[in-house]
Amino acid sequence: MSAAPGTGSAPDLSRCSLNQATVKHATLPEAVAAAAAAGMGAIGLWRDRVQEVGAEKAARIVAEAGLRVSSLCRGGFLTAADDAAVAAALDDNRRAIEEAATVGTRELVIVVGGLPAISGFGQGPRPDAVPGDRDVVAARARVADRLADLAPVAAEHGVRLVLEPMHPLFAADRGVLSTLDQALDLAQPFPADVVGVVVDTYHVWWDPELREAIARAGQEGRIAGYQVCDWVLPLAADPLHSRGHVGDGYVDFPTITRWVAESGYAGDVETEIFHEGVWAADPAGTARTVADRYARHVLPALTARAAAPGR
C-alpha cells in the first residue's frame, strides 16, 4: 500500500475500518486477517458471518488480531404492519442487540425497512391495493413505535440503535428513512447513547441540507458511525450493489469528511461497499485498496480539524 500523496510516512489507519460487507465472500477470520494485514484499526461485522463462528468466538478473533469492532450490521426492518411480523422483527432485533454486546461494540446499525412487501407489488397494474400498503407516512410511524419498543432493551445491554438513512432510491423496498434530519427527528425522544445515527456517504451525499444535518447530529451527540463508499454510474442491475471504492465516483469525500470532523466525530470510518466486482476480488487486495483510498481521500480531511481548529 502506498502512502498518501504528499506525505513521507505511512498514513495513520487507526480509525480506518473494513466493513465486512465489502469482502462479502470472506469468512469472519478471513475478513479480520485482511483488515489487520492492511494496517487498519477496526472492522465492522455482519451478523451472518458472526453467527457462523458464534459471537463470543468472533469477539476473540477480532481482539487477537489487535482490532476493534466498529459496529455490528444490522438490525431493523421495522415497518411490518401485522402482529406476527412485528413480533418476529422485535425478536430478531433483541437477538441483534445481544450479539452486538457480545462481539464488543455498542453500535448496532439499523436499516429500518421499506413499504410492506407484497408479492408482485410495484411491478404492474394492481388497482385493488391493500389499504395502507403505499402509506409511507404510516410506515415511518411504525418505525418510531418499534424504536420505542427496542430502546429499553438496547439501553439495558449498553448498545446503541444506530439509524441509517438510506438513499431515496431505496425508500420503496428497503428503507423509508431517507435523510439524516429524519433520522435525528426519529432519535429525538431517546437518549443519545441509546439511539444514534450513521452518516453513510452513499446514502446522503446528495442532500442539500447535509452540512447542517451533520452539524446538528454532532451537537446532539448522535453520530455513531461514518461509512464511506462512492456513487458510481451507471447503476448496477441490482442498484443495491452499485457502490464503488472511495474515489471512483461522484462523492466529494474531502468536503463531507470535513463536515463530519467539524461535528466532533472521533470514531471509526468504515468502508462499506456492495459491488459484485469488489466482492469477486481477493479480500486482502480489497482491504489494501480500501486503506489506500482512505488515506488519499478521507484521512486528510478527517484530521484537518486538529490542524486548523479555528476553521
Added chain:
Amino acid sequence: MSAAPGTGSAPDLSRCSLNQATVKHATLPEAVAAAAAAGMGAIGLWRDRVQEVGAEKAARIVAEAGLRVSSLCRGGFLTAADDAAVAAALDDNRRAIEEAATVGTRELVIVVGGLPAISGFGQGPRPDAVPGDRDVVAARARVADRLADLAPVAAEHGVRLVLEPMHPLFAADRGVLSTLDQALDLAQPFPADVVGVVVDTYHVWWDPELREAIARAGQEGRIAGYQVCDWVLPLAADPLHSRGHVGDGYVDFPTITRWVAESGYAGDVETEIFHEGVWAADPAGTARTVADRYARHVLPALTARAAAPGR
C-alpha cells in the same frame, strides 16, 4: 375509457393533461389528437416536437383541438462552470422562454442539470479529479446565479421558470435540485410569477418533508404544475426510463394529490412517463390509459377539497 369507480357519469378530465414525453414517438399533431380523443383538457409540450412544426403552428394545432398547453418542457442544464458552456446554456434558455410564450403557456419546466459532465467520470478510478467537479454545493450555487440571469428575461415574456426537483437518484448526472424545499429556497429571491416549482410524484414521493413542503409551496404561490407517474421496481437498465403508469407502483397518489389540492393548486395535472414499454404502445391507447388512471387514482383526491372544505 371506463368511468371512475363508484361514479355513474364520465369523469371530469378538464385538468387532465398528457405530457408529450409519455408518447415520445408521436409527432406533435399525433400527440394532440391522442389527448383530445381521450377527452383531456390540456397537453404538456416538449421543445423538440414543437420545433419540428414551429412554435406558432404548434400553438394553432393545440388550440384547434380544443386543448390548453399546460407547460413546455424544458429549459435548464444550468450547472456548467466554464464561460462558453454558461453562455450556451443562457442562449438556449432564452430561446426556450420565447418558445413557451409563443406556444401559449407561461410554465417553462426547468431541469437544472447535474455535476459537470466529464468523460468517463464516475465510472472508475480517477484520482486526479478536476478541482470542483464533485462539488455539488458549488453546482447548486451556479444554478442560483443562472436563475438570476434568466429571471428578467422570463418576466419580460410573461413566462415562469418552473423548477423541477428531481429524485436524488439523478443528482450526479441530471439534477442537483433534489427536494421541493430546496427548489423553494432557490425561488425565494424572485417573484412567485417568475420562478415557480413543479411537484412531480416520481421525484418527490419519498420526501419525509413532502407534506409541509407542498403546503409551503402553496402558501408562497409557487406551485406551477403537478406531474404524476409511478415509482415501479425493478429499475429499468436506464433508470431515467423506469417510470410507470399511475397505479402500477409504490406512489400513494390519493395522499399526495390531497396535499396538492389542499395547497390551493387549481391547475392541470400532467402525466409524464418515461418508459420504453409505454413508448412502444399506441399513443391513442396510452392516452386512454392515462385518462383512466387519472380518473381512478388522482381525480377523487384532487376534488376532495371542494367536497370537504373544512378538512
